[in-house]
Amino acid sequence: MNCRSVQKRLSAYQDGELRPGEQERIMEHLKICRTCREQYAGLERVWQNLGGLLEIQPRPGFYLKIRNKINEAHGRGFLPRLRPIFQLLPAPLAMVPLLAIGLLIGTYLGYALVERGLSPFRHSPVSYFHEEVTLASLRAFDSMPPGTIGDGYVRMVSYAEEVYR
């Protein structure tokens, strides 16, 4: 066994997770290889350090608190039971239905305000050169309807022609 393959297996060797033959081969290698032995000593130090973390004990009344939580859970209504489902949703996904509801309410209220004439943005009837726009007055099919840049240009040219004539 070379050092590379031994070092790959050192963690499993430490945890006793290798097959018996493999475990023994690594043990033999560690006896003769200083580099691998040092690597293994490093792992052992980590293991011992972790052992320095002492165990904590539950505070008195631990079981009583569990019983209280059980009683509370029994008395819960319908909505709090749905909370875990909502907790599963990431925040942006949860915002989508909220946004949709907001848009619906906004559209409905806006429509209702306009219908009753209560809109804060009261609009005057569209006028076009002080004329009320009706289908009859709308010269949309003219080649150059009045008020457009093209119409202004044509007028300007014809005025210039009259002047120079």
Place this chain on the structure above:
Amino acid sequence: MGDQLDKATPSEGLLAKAAEGDKDAFETLVSRHQTSVLNLIYRFIGNRADAEDLAQEVFLRVWQAARTYKPKAKFTTWIYRITINLCFNELKSTRRKKLFLFRRSRGEVPGRDDEYFTEHAEKISSPEDLLLSAERNRQILNAFQQLPANQRMALVLKRFEGLSYQEIGQILGCSVSAVDSLLVRAKRNLREKLTSYEK
């Protein structure tokens, strides 16, 4: 709660009795597993108060799920799965709180010394030893908290619960080789972090 119930009945049997509403059986079950569940959570999240809350939540879930429990796996595997799911959820919600509320969570103070002193004052002889031991405990917990969550959990399950790679794989939902690679990386990372503390 009788001693007979305490020692002879396996945890699966206690759970079956708890499912029928036997509160004594449930209490025995809690007292049998409370320390390991509490320490598993404490070592993972590094805060005693949060760990105790979560451990209570674990037993609440056990009570609620007792009726639907099917003994496919060992009871300990099942309860550790519940514990780990809650731990990872807690971690996610702590991150979310940090992201949206920009506030420090309670989990950011691993191994506070005052907690340690009250917990271990009786076990350690002199005040100097207690102080040194508390400092070392804080350093290890700090280094531990910096590991990625899945490496941390694999290491806790191996080092403190003494589970095999196969059992860890069942609990974490991954293969034996994945557990091996998680542990290799966890030990290497922890060794580097602890060496930097020693310097």
